[in-house]
Amino acid sequence: MAQQVASEIAHVRHFTNTEQVAQDLAGMKYLADNATSQAIFLADALAKPLLLEGPAGTGKTQLALSVAEITGSRLIRLQCYQGIDEARALYEWDYRKQLLAIQRSEDDDVSNVFSEDFLLSRPLLDAVRSEEPVVLLIDEVDQLDVEAEALLLEFLSSYQVSVPELGTVQATRTPLVFLTSNNNRELSEALRRRCLFLHVDYPSPEREREIIAARIPELSDQLTGRIAETVAALRNMDLRKNPSVSETLDWAQTLSLLNVTEITDEVVANHANILLKHQGDIELIRSELAPTS
Known part of the structure; x- marks a missing residue:
């Protein structure tokens, strides 16, 4: 696998051409057409998220699962739903652990409880912090409201997550990112332009x-x-x-x-x-x- 480094993020490519994608997917009994194989190849080569949009039940989620298995990558899944927030998508602080640390502290300085030791990773931050190859599946992104959708934009742009108390956490290697949408609502242009796009319809x-x-x-x-x-x-x-x-x-x-x-x-x-x-x-x-x- 060829390795490229850009902006301190290692980019390890998994596929050499479109034909390899099709053959590897066929080995998983996922029969992809040329448009699908090409989209996956380009998402991998360009290190861009791939938005899969189409009716429910056309194999969008299974495609991401198959790619994770083909590439031997760790699968991280963010299942979207109405009302999801930063604490479920990005990260949250371990308040119980922080409280115990404060109670045991001999001084009034609480700044040390805002360190990585007290940070609970959720799917996006988990993908950023992973040292192994990752396929991140952001499933049914159209279930999010517009405000929650905005939580994804920084990650999709540069594979990083900002934690105000710690700064910016940058991925050390680019994950393969798939977003699926059943087209229940129109996604924002801000999200769309950060992704490659593939319409997935029912097969002939x-x-x-x-x-x-x-x-x-x-x-x-x-x-x-x-x-x-x-x-x-x-x-x-x-x-x-x-x-x-x-x-x-x-x-x-x-x-x-x-x-x-x-x-x-x-x-x-x-x-x-x-x-x-x-x-x-x-x-x-x-x-x-x-x-x-």
Whole structure:
């Protein structure tokens, strides 16, 4: 691996070209198209965060998990939610430990309790302080409100975290950073311009057939093709939540376990609760597939 040092941050590249990315992901049974492989290669080569945006269930999170395993990196995950604050995303002080230190102190000087010994790292600071390779997954960033989103900007710009009592904590090596968004709200331009961008959509029927075949090879080519076609048709319906890739795989595994060799309307109706997780969607599908008298 080539090593480059810029602004005192070691940049260790994991991939030599786009083809290596695709091959390594395929080894993890994650079948990436050229746009995905290229985006990961460039994020690694340029040391830039990669924003993955698209519908829920298209494999965005799994992509980051696969890259962490491929590169042998430590995975650090920040699961975003409404109301998250600095103490959950960046760091907080160990107040109990500080209080004990003050009580044991023989003088009134409390400045020593604001040292790294009393600092609790949360995901962003943890990624900065890590001495081993890191893949940082900032998952569902669109769940944050605008104020909380601003907490990410310094880190995304320069891989550093400012702690007023200590100064700036700078990463010693660049982490690979993935942000995922289900596009539930528009992200700020400030965040977007700090990242490379990749839209991740549902795979085409042919690509999904290949994914099924890679994960569940015991199924026939004909059956995997019919599964992919059926799921694609469901996604074109007016559903509250389309079937995800993982739900497609769950259904394919179900068909294998039950020794189903042919997909009929009755099979789809009976298994609707595996592909769909809202009762309204299940009832819609079953009514569409119900035999007419």
